Amino acid sequence: MDFAYDARTEELRARLLAFMDEHVLPAEHVAEEQRAALASPWDTPAVVGELKAEARRQGLWNLFLPDAEYGAGLTNLQYAPLAEITGRSPHLAPTALNCAAPDTGNMEVLTQFGTDEQKKQWLEPLLAGEIRSAFAMTEPEVASSDATNITTHIRREGDEYVISGRKWYISGAMNPDCKVFIVMGKTDPDGADIRRQQSMVLVPRDTPGVEVRRAMRVYGYEDHSHGGHAEVVFDEARVPVTNLVGEEGGGFAIAQARLGPGRIHHCMRLIGMAERAIELMCRRAVERTAFGKPLAQQGVVQEWIADARVAVEQVRLLVLKTAWLMDTVGNKGAHTEIQAIKIATPRAVVDILDQAVQLHGAGGVSQDFPLAELWAAARTLRLADGPDEVHQRSLARRELKRYM
Template sequence: MITELFADQEFQAKLDWMDEFVRTEIFPLEILDLTWPQMLKAIAPLKEQVRAQGLWAAHLGPELGGQGYGQVKLGLMHEILGKSPYAPLVFGNQAPDSGNSEILAEAGTAEQKERWLKPLLAGEMYSAFAMTELDHAGSDPTRMSTVAVKDGDDWIINGRKWFITNASIADFMIVVAVTDAEAPAHSRTSQFIIPADTPGLNILRDIASLDHAENARSPYGSHSEVVFDNVRVPGDALLGGVGDGFAIAQKRLGPGRIHHCMRWMGQATRAFDMMCERATYRWAHGSVLGEKQTVRAWIADSAAEIQAARLMTLHAAWVIDQQGVKAARKDIALIKFFGAKVLHDVIDRAIQIHGSLGYSDDMPLAWMYKLARASRLYDGPDEVHRETVARLILRDYTAPADNTPTEHVPTRREEAIRRFAELLES
């Protein structure tokens, strides 16, 4: 088992417990179509079991009630949690709360931690992260129109945010707003903690999307359009310092992408299992599908791609643990677009091998496919990450002298003749 390269025997036992727990206790919640209050009631006893195992909010340090696990161990955990959209919720590390808890722990004051972080970690509050805007590309966080203006000791915030996950169930939001439009690009914004019941903060709607229907019974996982109309907050709502908005946001993105990619591998593995099972019994044109060359190619390709993406992601996690997020920048960008493609392709093949059954809601594959499409957009679109990877790689290369390729055979032949002249003459 490849996990043995990254997990000791004691931790492997925890992973085994998680895998069984997710399958037997959390998978059934997916098909009940629960409301948000019903979901909270259903997961309450499950969260206690997670706490008893010492696995609650494991992404944080022991001083905050977590385990202080590094990114490799967290990655292995998220691979299991990714098999169900509700599993992170039961383990206290669901997005965007996990990222918000990390930046509150990093940049929050003692008072902010007591008021917001402590109940967030206890699962008593839920949050949202409001950065994206409809009129500005989310891949460029240096450009936005929401502004925060100082007014005495207070700040007044005006603007509109778009596709803000879980905004309609959040108890508070962390909002990114421009505080100095004339500052350098990465110092223009600041972050503010705003309670959901603050006057002027209006949730216009939950936006109907591929992964969240307009008539969904639960708003969990929804994406909202939010308006800030002269929202007044006190000076202590500022998270970090003025102009630190971009820098703080970056702290939550690196590790968050590791978790995203490993959850995708868990989801891809679940689809892979369904594909392989289908191949063993579905009969068509004289044999089961597993005896068809094309189906065998799909299975082999899927296995190779999952393994490749998994190892790439764990390597990126290892680099973060050993050298920090900055050193892993290229590795993180690589897994973001490669992992998203693997997830999509494996689920797509699983649907194809199931035919109309896979396309229907009688199998989990249809909603898995919808979720997979969003992976190419979350935390920056694929195109941006490809650009980052190429730019970082090209920094290690320089143009050859006289623009003659280093591997140019005629040039190399001349040099080789000079070098081995004595040998050739003899």
């Protein structure tokens, strides 16, 4: 494995770093001020549209898609350091580059499994950044860490599918630009193979029977910048059978294909969040004085900063190795490493952010610094895309299998 980034990655990194410094970071406060003046907090501030237009103009658009027909054609290893950079402003930068979840995963699904008609109707406007989307899998009544538990029912009646069920924490669904859901439910709830009971269907937001009921909070935050995390009820919602994604019974496999790249994207953005936390820690440490000397001269603060640097370097190398394996042996071959980064990275970044909050005192939990909101986002990623314990269980069983 070559630890150096290739020429194209270095060139894109330089352009993206400049874009962040010149456009994204200065826009953070502008976006908040504009949002406060909007008729609805879920509407998109004007500055976001300006950032998207500038990103397209600079060729920093759809960088996440490895399919050159639709995206930048980058490998996982090439995209990983770019995703890290966007993690420095996770509530603004990914959206500006059209690289924000859940749209990224949905575009990947449509690229791989969508029909020509589905691509024209939904993928093309998503690629253009004209609409947003949501992925509806998690449910409140069951342990959704085991996706075979989902209870949303999708039954066929003639040329239509009828969807009934209740979902929650459906990211992006509060955004009025969210026009379509990819819904996972059971088309064969009594099937012998529990991993072939599920299917995915495309459900337009304006379909009768679809109710976006409320925004779910995350540690008190409604996460307006990401379009919220909604509770959504499907009450006998009807869509044409042509809205099936892939094949009946293929929903579980599609979900697994969707989550592999998503996990590495999350982990690289997390590292960017940690880098911003370290920067804020260092600035705070040299600017503040306590008990007669700068915080930077306090031994415990030096330990926090040193440990944070070590932790970031460790998880970055593990994530880059995982990206390299995904490119060379495929997602299945990199399964152990994908689970390892999903366990290790959020834990490490939560710890770093917690120490950064501590160093900032009351300011650390305030709205004057991004640390509290970053902590909430990082802590949530110990649950999203599978909780730590599910990945630990699977990884341990794979390790033990070699000795049994």
